[in-house]
Amino acid sequence: MLYVVGLGLGDERDITLRGLEAVKKCDHVYLEAYTSLLALGLGPSATTTLEKLYGRPVLVADREMVEQGAEAILEEARNSDVAFLVVGDPFGATTHSDLLVRAKKLGVAVEVVHNASIMNAVGACGLQLYRFGEAISIPFFTETWRPASFYDKIKANHTIGLHTLCLLDIRVKEQSMEALCRGKKEYEPPKYMSINTALGQLLEIEETRQEKVYNEDTLCVGLARLGTSSQKIVAGSMKELLDIDFGPPLHSLVIVGDTHIMEEEFLTFFRAS
Amino acid sequence: MLYVVGLGLGDERDITLRGLEAVKKCDHVYLEAYTSLLALGLGPSATTTLEKLYGRPVLVADREMVEQGAEAILEEARNSDVAFLVVGDPFGATTHSDLLVRAKKLGVAVEVVHNASIMNAVGACGLQLYRFGEAISIPFFTETWRPASFYDKIKANHTIGLHTLCLLDIRVKEQSMEALCRGKKEYEPPKYMSINTALGQLLEIEETRQEKVYNEDTLCVGLARLGTSSQKIVAGSMKELLDIDFGPPLHSLVIVGDTHIMEEEFLTFFRAS
Numbered sequence: 075m076l077y078v079v080g081l082g083l084g085d086e087r088d089i090t091l092r093g094l095e096a097v098k099k100c101d102h103v104y105l106e107a108y109t110s111l112l113a114l115g116l117g118p119s120a121t122t123t124l125e126k127l128y129g130r131p132v133l134v135a136d137r138e139m140v141e142q143g144a145e146a147i148l149e150e151a152r153n154s155d156v157a158f159l160v161v162g163d164p165f166g167a168t169t170h171s172d173l174l175v176r177a178k179k180l181g182v183a184v185e186v187v188h189n190a191s192i193m194n195a196v197g198a199c200g201l202q203l204y205r206f207g208e209a210i211s212i213p214f215f216t217e218t219w220r221p222a223s224f225y226d227k228i229k230a231n232h233t234i235g236l237h238t239l240c241l242l243d244i245r246v247k248e249q250s251m252e253a254l255c256r257g258k259k260e261y262e263p264p265k266y267m268s269i270n271t272a273l274g275q276l277l278e279i280e281e282t283r284q285e286k287v288y289n290e291d292t293l294c295v296g297l298a299r300l301g302t303s304s305q306k307i308v309a310g311s312m313k314e315l316l317d318i319d320f321g322p323p324l325h326s327l328v329i330v331g332d333t334h335i336m337e338e339e340f341l342t343f344f345r346a347s
Numbered sequence: 348m349l350y351v352v353g354l355g356l357g358d359e360r361d362i363t364l365r366g367l368e369a370v371k372k373c374d375h376v377y378l379e380a381y382t383s384l385l386a387l388g389l390g391p392s393a394t395t396t397l398e399k400l401y402g403r404p405v406l407v408a409d410r411e412m413v414e415q416g417a418e419a420i421l422e423e424a425r426n427s428d429v430a431f432l433v434v435g436d437p438f439g440a441t442t443h444s445d446l447l448v449r450a451k452k453l454g455v456a457v458e459v460v461h462n463a464s465i466m467n468a469v470g471a472c473g474l475q476l477y478r479f480g481e482a483i484s485i486p487f488f489t490e491t492w493r494p495a496s497f498y499d500k501i502k503a504n505h506t507i508g509l510h511t512l513c514l515l516d517i518r519v520k521e522q523s524m525e526a527l528c529r530g531k532k533e534y535e536p537p538k539y540m541s542i543n544t545a546l547g548q549l550l551e552i553e554e555t556r557q558e559k560v561y562n563e564d565t566l567c568v569g570l571a572r573l574g575t576s577s578q579k580i581v582a583g584s585m586k587e588l589l590d591i592d593f594g595p596p597l598h599s600l601v602i603v604g605d606t607h608i609m610e611e612e613f614l615t616f617f618r619a620s
Contacts, residue, residue, distance in 0.1 A: 080463065082363060082461060082462075083461060084365065086364075087363065087364040087365040087368065088363050088364070088365055088461075089363060089364060090355060090360065090361050090362060090363050090364075090462070091359075091360040091361070091362060091363075091364070091367065092357065092360040092361055094364065095360065163463060163467050163468065163470065164470075165467070165468070165470025165471055165476060166467070166470070166476065171470075171473065171475070171609060171613060172609065174613070175473075175609070175612055175613050175616075178616050186471060188355060188356060188361075188463035188467070188468045188471075188574050189355075189363070189462065189463050190353070190436060190461035190462050190463060190464075190467070191463075191467045193466065193467040193470075193476045193477075194436050194438070194439070194461070194463070194464045194466040194467040195436065195438070195461045197436065197437075197438025197439070197444075197466075198438055198459060198461075200444065200448075202444070203438060203439065203466045203482070204466070204481060204482035204483070204484075204512075204514075205481055206479075206481070207480050207481065207504075207507075207509065208477060208478055208479070208480065208507070208509055209476070209477035210477070211477075230507040231480075231507075233507075234480075234481070234503040234504075234506075234507065236480065236481055239477075241477075301461050336444060336445065336448070339448055340444060340447070340448050343448075343451050
């Protein structure tokens with residue numbers, strides 16, 4: 075049996091009793107998104123903390139391993155109990171969906187243990203969840219790569235008055251140009267996009283496209299470390315949020331659409347000014 | 348302190364360790380959405396099961412009590428630790444948002460413990476969460492009240508290719524016409540909308556409006572008891588799903604928008620035919 079267990083958003087205590095029970099009986103425990111855990115409530119000793127709680131060794135499985143070593147994990151799961159731990163909910167990322175599809179194809183039994191993810195916990199800012207449109211991902215711009223496909227999605231949501239959740243880039247295990255040239259397996263330190271960087275990139279794209287989807291005065295909500303004890307939520311115009319220090323990762327951003335009275339009332343508790 | 352604790356979707360084991368820790372130290376524990384718990388993994392002895400796990404008496408608080416007795420609960424929370432338990436995530440329903448707004452106004456400290464809710468667990472059907480548009484609620488039609496405002500929202504999502512999650516009506520503590528006439532406080536048994544009823548109503552509205560937003564051949568996904576051990580997910584046309592027995596509540600429905608290859612591949616595992 076393959077148990078795909080959501081860990082939620084904060085630290086080791088955000089696993090559910092159902093999830094913990096499953097993990098405790100597993101022969102092998104893989105932890106995906108180790109870097110997200112580090113960035114959230116758990117520090118550099120994340121695996122030690124988890125191992126203590128689970129009474130099991132925890133093996134860190136990065137994206138590369140999940141994508142390339144999936145067959146091996148699934149073979150193990152055919153004959154024993156294997157846990158695959160993910161930050162948030164198991165259906166938060168396409169990587170996990172891919173693993174589930176492969177499991178189903180191979181006829182490996184799967185049990186999913188759900189948990190909170192940014193996709194529903196974003197409701198903490200007071201905007202009603204059902205009024206969100208398509209969520210977008212904002213990647214780090216480089217000198218030569220400044221993609222703007224997310225602009226059209228924000229525009230589509232905007233035309234029907236919906237909020238847009240922006241998931242901000244996380245770069246882990248990126249090879250430096252130097253390492254690539256030398257053919258070395260050396261990685262840059264993990265890099266997490268801040269709300270400020272995301273806003274800068276968004277405004278740059280509006281400047282280029284000029285389709286008046288949003289501007290410096292557009293109401294947004296910045297959410298940092300959502301679901302942890304140090305979470306920080308601030309509502310304000312893009313201009314206002316540009317200058318706010320949201321602290322350590324992970325950051326997310328909402329571009330606010332049409333609002334109802336209760337949403338407005340709730341948002342006032344988080345206003346920058 | 349007011350702890351608003353999400354219980355997730357299944358049974359008592361879906362609470363998080365963080366949530367359980369909070370509940371165990373509370374002087375008063377209120378349980379909202381008792382009927383949802385009954386309908387999901389917990390039977391008629393739901394409160395007993397929870398009391399045993401928490402080591403605390405659990406008081407059932409229906410919507411009426413939450414809306415009218417909120418001040419009393421918040422006053423208690425000013426001077427002691429109070430837990431308010433909700434099915435799913437605390438931000439899944441406007442009632443809870445309202446309680447939080449009131450708490451903030453009164454200056455009562457609040458801590459939210461997130462959990463899975465239908466809004467993110469719906470990803471279990473293989474459709475990517477970020478590609479959902481505005482979620483809608485479908486109420487039970489009566490002889491004289493057949494509202495169709497949700498039709499325009501499905502249409503808006505449809506125009507930009509997004510999936511629509513339909514939350515189906517739950518009627519609890521409804522007074523019968525007879526009881527109302529007699530001025531008695533007698534309630535009808537709880538009533539949960541089935542996927543079949545929802546589809547019937549949806550097709551009736553399309554028949555009336557004729558704006559070609561969907562038809563009998565439109566691909567949908569029915570989800571029953573999501574997140575429980577008896578969950579049932581079936582993908583098929585509206586016509587196909589109309590004849591499927593999804594079993595006991597709670598039911599939800601997705602009207603599928605434009606799909607990506609991976610979504611299609613995942614959906615095949617749930618196809619009706």
